[in-house]
Amino acid sequence: VTRDDEAFLSALAGVLPGDGLLTEIPERYTHDEALGVEPVVPLGVAFPEDEAAVARIVSTCRAYRRPLVPRGGGTGLAGGARPHPSGIVVSFERMARLLEIDSEAGWARVQPGLTLADLDEALAATGLCYPVYPGELSSTVGGNVATNAGGMRAVRWGTTRQNVLGLRLVTGAGDVLLTHGALAKYSSGYDLTQLVIGSEGTLGLVTEVSVRLRPRPLATTLLVGAFRSLRALPTAVARLLASGLEPGLCEYVDKTALAAMADAAGLVLGVPADVTEQTSAYLMVELDASDDDLCGRLAERAATLLAAHGALEVFALPASQAHALIAARERAFWTVKALGAHDILDMVVPRSHIADLLEAAQALQSATGAVVAGTGHVGDGNVHFSILATTPSLSEEIAQRLIAEALALGGAVSGEHGIGVAKRDALLAHEDPLRVELQRAIKHAFDPDGLCNPGKGAP
Amino acid sequence: VTRDDEAFLSALAGVLPGDGLLTEIPERYTHDEALGVEPVVPLGVAFPEDEAAVARIVSTCRAYRRPLVPRGGGTGLAGGARPHPSGIVVSFERMARLLEIDSEAGWARVQPGLTLADLDEALAATGLCYPVYPGELSSTVGGNVATNAGGMRAVRWGTTRQNVLGLRLVTGAGDVLLTHGALAKYSSGYDLTQLVIGSEGTLGLVTEVSVRLRPRPLATTLLVGAFRSLRALPTAVARLLASGLEPGLCEYVDKTALAAMADAAGLVLGVPADVTEQTSAYLMVELDASDDDLCGRLAERAATLLAAHGALEVFALPASQAHALIAARERAFWTVKALGAHDILDMVVPRSHIADLLEAAQALQSATGAVVAGTGHVGDGNVHFSILATTPSLSEEIAQRLIAEALALGGAVSGEHGIGVAKRDALLAHEDPLRVELQRAIKHAFDPDGLCNPGKGAP
Numbered sequence: 001v002t003r004d005d006e007a008f009l010s011a012l013a014g015v016l017p018g019d020g021l022l023t024e025i026p027e028r029y030t031h032d033e034a035l036g037v038e039p040v041v042p043l044g045v046a047f048p049e050d051e052a053a054v055a056r057i058v059s060t061c062r063a064y065r066r067p068l069v070p071r072g073g074g075t076g077l078a079g080g081a082r083p084h085p086s087g088i089v090v091s092f093e094r095m096a097r098l099l100e101i102d103s104e105a106g107w108a109r110v111q112p113g114l115t116l117a118d119l120d121e122a123l124a125a126t127g128l129c130y131p132v133y134p135g136e137l138s139s140t141v142g143g144n145v146a147t148n149a150g151g152m153r154a155v156r157w158g159t160t161r162q163n164v165l166g167l168r169l170v171t172g173a174g175d176v177l178l179t180h181g182a183l184a185k186y187s188s189g190y191d192l193t194q195l196v197i198g199s200e201g202t203l204g205l206v207t208e209v210s211v212r213l214r215p216r217p218l219a220t221t222l223l224v225g226a227f228r229s230l231r232a233l234p235t236a237v238a239r240l241l242a243s244g245l246e247p248g249l250c251e252y253v254d255k256t257a258l259a260a261m262a263d264a265a266g267l268v269l270g271v272p273a274d275v276t277e278q279t280s281a282y283l284m285v286e287l288d289a290s291d292d293d294l295c296g297r298l299a300e301r302a303a304t305l306l307a308a309h310g311a312l313e314v315f316a317l318p319a320s321q322a323h324a325l326i327a328a329r330e331r332a333f334w335t336v337k338a339l340g341a342h343d344i345l346d347m348v349v350p351r352s353h354i355a356d357l358l359e360a361a362q363a364l365q366s367a368t369g370a371v372v373a374g375t376g377h378v379g380d381g382n383v384h385f386s387i388l389a390t391t392p393s394l395s396e397e398i399a400q401r402l403i404a405e406a407l408a409l410g411g412a413v414s415g416e417h418g419i420g421v422a423k424r425d426a427l428l429a430h431e432d433p434l435r436v437e438l439q440r441a442i443k444h445a446f447d448p449d450g451l452c453n454p455g456k457g458a459p
Numbered sequence: 460v461t462r463d464d465e466a467f468l469s470a471l472a473g474v475l476p477g478d479g480l481l482t483e484i485p486e487r488y489t490h491d492e493a494l495g496v497e498p499v500v501p502l503g504v505a506f507p508e509d510e511a512a513v514a515r516i517v518s519t520c521r522a523y524r525r526p527l528v529p530r531g532g533g534t535g536l537a538g539g540a541r542p543h544p545s546g547i548v549v550s551f552e553r554m555a556r557l558l559e560i561d562s563e564a565g566w567a568r569v570q571p572g573l574t575l576a577d578l579d580e581a582l583a584a585t586g587l588c589y590p591v592y593p594g595e596l597s598s599t600v601g602g603n604v605a606t607n608a609g610g611m612r613a614v615r616w617g618t619t620r621q622n623v624l625g626l627r628l629v630t631g632a633g634d635v636l637l638t639h640g641a642l643a644k645y646s647s648g649y650d651l652t653q654l655v656i657g658s659e660g661t662l663g664l665v666t667e668v669s670v671r672l673r674p675r676p677l678a679t680t681l682l683v684g685a686f687r688s689l690r691a692l693p694t695a696v697a698r699l700l701a702s703g704l705e706p707g708l709c710e711y712v713d714k715t716a717l718a719a720m721a722d723a724a725g726l727v728l729g730v731p732a733d734v735t736e737q738t739s740a741y742l743m744v745e746l747d748a749s750d751d752d753l754c755g756r757l758a759e760r761a762a763t764l765l766a767a768h769g770a771l772e773v774f775a776l777p778a779s780q781a782h783a784l785i786a787a788r789e790r791a792f793w794t795v796k797a798l799g800a801h802d803i804l805d806m807v808v809p810r811s812h813i814a815d816l817l818e819a820a821q822a823l824q825s826a827t828g829a830v831v832a833g834t835g836h837v838g839d840g841n842v843h844f845s846i847l848a849t850t851p852s853l854s855e856e857i858a859q860r861l862i863a864e865a866l867a868l869g870g871a872v873s874g875e876h877g878i879g880v881a882k883r884d885a886l887l888a889h890e891d892p893l894r895v896e897l898q899r900a901i902k903h904a905f906d907p908d909g910l911c912n913p914g915k916g917a918p
Contacts, residue, residue, distance in 0.1 A: 104697045105811030105840075127701055148646045159644055161653070162621055165809075175893050181869035182809040184839040185618055187607045187657050188871040188878055188886060189917025190898050194620070194653035198646050215703040238563045242586055244674040244749040246705075290703040294756060301749065350624075350641040352564030380643040381564075410640035412647040419647055427647060434634050438904055439649050445900030458648025 015056035042083035072143025078420025112142025128213035131157035148198035150416035155379035172447025182210035217288035219295035222322035225311035232310030250379035265328035336386035342395035347406035348415030382415035474515035493538035501542035531602025537879025571601025587672035590616035607657035609875035614838035630663035631906025641669035676747035678754035681781035684770035691769030709838035724787035795845035801854035806865035807874030841874035
């Protein structure tokens, strides 16, 4: 800690209440959940309690030209919350209040540090839900905004982008911006809400978010379809999504991933051996409706449709198994992490190319001997590959080849995890310089000194 | 036409094929459909046939520092396509091809000049549709992108913003930008697609759009609920949207507007006199499903729900009447224009405040003697008021007061028509200078010389 560092920390302590700044850094603030990203110890961790405190923190960082890294639940998978050694982490755990639920109007106004678990619990009694379930309920709304978090249910209700109605932000210049109110439609200028969503904290610090609420499904049925070939999946998915049955989730799980998930959850799905032997991929499809009668009818139609389009068998799971399987799918990251995965990829391609990408992964698996297990939000063209290789460098090589493949198919490096630091080199190696230049100009308008989460994301 | 003008037009003619530039300007290119916006004659109208021609046009305009105004179907309601007297209109009527339908993947790639009517016709056989129906099928996809067009069905599927997967743009600097491919999810940098949507041609000229396709409803039922009081509407709408029945449209029509629409369409709805006498507002609700059986069940539940939340009566219309009423609603603009409306407003408020806004309109109507008739996308908090006053200045005063009221309720000047020139003064009178400054910086990054649709929209 230099004399400059001390002056900075002392100025920062001066604008925060007594316990608002930590300079002995607990380990958990030195990283997020990204695999393969080395921890970094910041100079301090600040805990603002309101927007005014956030603005004071930004001003102080500007005065001392110190980087600031926002942090929500620390559950990010791309290193977006990795600290900067000469700056501070701004943790939103003391800005975690649910400010207002307007169930009549279908929205809630929340502070960015609110976890999805707390939001979901508060909404349970209203019959509504915030429909973005990225698979990690300890993540925060602010963190979800940063990465445009998606998850299994995005196929029905969209990602964070489609479910945020407006937000407040302290820009990197220290200005307080209300992008716009809680509006379902907007055509009164560039949509700054949309610009902030997915910007990974590089434009400023989000201080308030208005989220859209949707009906909490009253009745659900989970189907699992077993498919012999990857090639059959896209057609079945296309027909399902075109049917008007509107599945609440439509999830691809390969046989390796399903076995690992079932094993980790102690779940016996009871798929007959003659079916499992012939199966290379499973499709999880959830139907929902306002009552059991309607839901049953939807599930019946969906099962018939999957059987007509290549499913060897379609199973309707009993509620307890359905719940356990979905929970296991949500824990898939922890399962593969425990198995020693080196990397988790998050590419997105136009849905027409999903089979090409899955086959490329299979080919790499065969060629290298590494495990490249896939689960994916197949209805959105978004696939997660877990790579377990003999060495980190083989894992890296496989990741590079899969990313190049996805880009060649018209895809992008990340669909929902973000770029952070983990995927930045891969992104910049392929990115159109014009896109980089435009993004840098936009960043400069919000954050002229480049202090907000430097070295993260695209710009 | 000055010597400079001549040099510019001659340079422009040099980069376009023989009939690619008109300098005798047909009347229709001098305006769009905005009420109260005076026509302007441009120096020329250019008709590019491909992206390369668009890029040549932009380069030529840059070399001569001449403004360019993009034009789709010319159906805009805010004067966004009003020409500039010293510049040109770029009409996309020769870039109107449907480039690709991938019904398997659920998207289509189109040129910006394609009309919604042509797109819808091409999609009819696929069982899919582009779900944005702004009420004017002669509008183009490019024009819809410019204003983030919405319409009646946005309550189910969202506005243009939620249904464009990627696009191409020639920026004001003359660079060709692919924002990203046809991706349902994206977390690989700032979402430039979203930035362009709703930017009213002020960042550049859109040359290609990938749109999302949704199931074309196979069975539909239209309900009309009669409500005694405006105050009952928001609760009924909230319960309907929270029910999981997912109406395909949820439209408020006041009794004045319904009478005018029915009259213009020669439609007899057969609502008993004792009901009409007690009614001040109607709610149109469409249910849809994959077959008649399911649809009937949904409609039954929706009717019960509306009756339980304040509807005096709920009528299920026969298919032919349903079709005619929806068509009449889509023609509402032409109906009120024919009646001599001075202005059409397009404010959006958080849905919780819709009754406040409707009551403010009623109060102004009573106080001024003007007609302030409302129809609205009530499920999205978006209301259109048609103002028929004794003088244009009274109309203007009523418009200003309603806009101020909407902004005080946390709303915005436009939900789907855009700002154009018609609502620019109203917007700038109230707009946060920080939002203006940020938007100007963004515009400058895309359009450094300020040639793209100057004087339109927010920045």
